[in-house]
Amino acid sequence: MKKNIIKILLTIISLVILFFVIRFLDNYHKLEDSGTIQVIVIDENDNTVIDEEVSYTKGQSLKELFEANFDIEERNGFLVRINDVYADGKEYFLKIYLNNKPALYGINQLKYKNGDVIMIVHTKVGDYRDPH
Amino acid sequence: MIRIKDVAQIAILAVIIFGIEAALMFLPNVQVTVLLIVVYSKVFNLKKSILIVTIYTILDNLLFLNIYYLPFMLVGWLVIPVSLNTVFKKVNNVYILATLSIFYVLFYSLMYVVADVIILKIGFLERMLSDSIFVMIFIVSSFVSILWLYEPLKKLLLKLEEKL
Numbered sequence: 078m079k080k081n082i083i084k085i086l087l088t089i090i091s092l093v094i095l096f097f098v099i100r101f102l103d104n105y106h107k108l109e110d111s112g113t114i115q116v117i118v119i120d121e122n123d124n125t126v127i128d129e130e131v132s133y134t135k136g137q138s139l140k141e142l143f144e145a146n147f148d149i150e151e152r153n154g155f156l157v158r159i160n161d162v163y164a165d166g167k168e169y170f171l172k173i174y175l176n177n178k179p180a181l182y183g184i185n186q187l188k189y190k191n192g193d194v195i196m197i198v199h200t201k202v203g204d205y206r207d208p209h
Numbered sequence: 210m211i212r213i214k215d216v217a218q219i220a221i222l223a224v225i226i227f228g229i230e231a232a233l234m235f236l237p238n239v240q241v242t243v244l245l246i247v248v249y250s251k252v253f254n255l256k257k258s259i260l261i262v263t264i265y266t267i268l269d270n271l272l273f274l275n276i277y278y279l280p281f282m283l284v285g286w287l288v289i290p291v292s293l294n295t296v297f298k299k300v301n302n303v304y305i306l307a308t309l310s311i312f313y314v315l316f317y318s319l320m321y322v323v324a325d326v327i328i329l330k331i332g333f334l335e336r337m338l339s340d341s342i343f344v345m346i347f348i349v350s351s352f353v354s355i356l357w358l359y360e361p362l363k364k365l366l367l368k369l370e371e372k373l
Contacts (some may be wrong), residue, residue, distance in 0.1 A: 087304075087356060088353050092353075095345055099342060099344045102342045153234055153235055154237055181340075
């Protein structure tokens with residue numbers, strides 16, 4: 078009984094810590110202002126099929142911004158389709174670049190600011206060539 | 210020499226880790242892989258545990274068609290059976306094992322960061338910070354799962370081992 082109480086306490090403490098860490102990091106990633114970003118999409122034939130400037134409002138995530146401006150599909154948190162550019166997520170994926178550097182987050186978490194360039198490139202898994 | 214029974218057992222146990230990981234994929238970084246490797250390492254000998262972890266890691270890499278990460282993942286995971294069968298051989302307390310899982314997750318995540326720094330050529334600190342939220346989820350899911358499931362799973366595996 079005592080053992081279970083300790084386990085319950087430790088579980089609650091772990092979950093509380095997790096909650097606060099997520100909250101803190103979520104606030105850290107929130108956008109401060111509004112503005113425009115450039116969105117470029119390159120398909121499997123290396124053609125630029127989208128090159129648009131889109132406006133965002135305060136607090137709008139990249140996913141929300143894409144949903145408002147493009148036809149997108151997401152699977153398990155990964156962007157798998159934007160308009161007609163589709164990647165199965167197994168052999169090919171949609172690689173996101175933020176200002177010419179591989180993005181470290183998906184469209185749900187990626188932090189961006191006014192003037193940023195978001196490039197989405199249809200990429201073969203394991204292909205680490207720089208498309209720029 | 211490995212018996213056919215052992216080969217089958219190793220394959221099944223590796224597939225169990227892989228299957229559960231695949232089943233939990235919809236929850237980013239919520240996984241019980243550390244729990245299963247810890248239990249396997251405590252129930253089976255070093256040789257068997259290493260084989261299970263190696264097969265699981267190869268399977269995982271085959272699914273995502275990404276062999277570049279294989280050596281880093283292998284090092285990240287193999288530290289569990291190796292340490293639990295050597296320096297922490299006598300450790301059986303669930304709280305200590307749960308605490309150890311925090312370091313195992315940190316080490317595994319660090320291996321991934323090193324892989325990304327080498328393969329994708331991105332900054333070390335930048336990469337570390339970007340993954341912090343997912344590492345935290347990974348730590349908590351491993352810690353809590355060991356806390357609650359280590360003992361019943363170990364008992365179950367020992368029973369099955371006896372029957373075999």
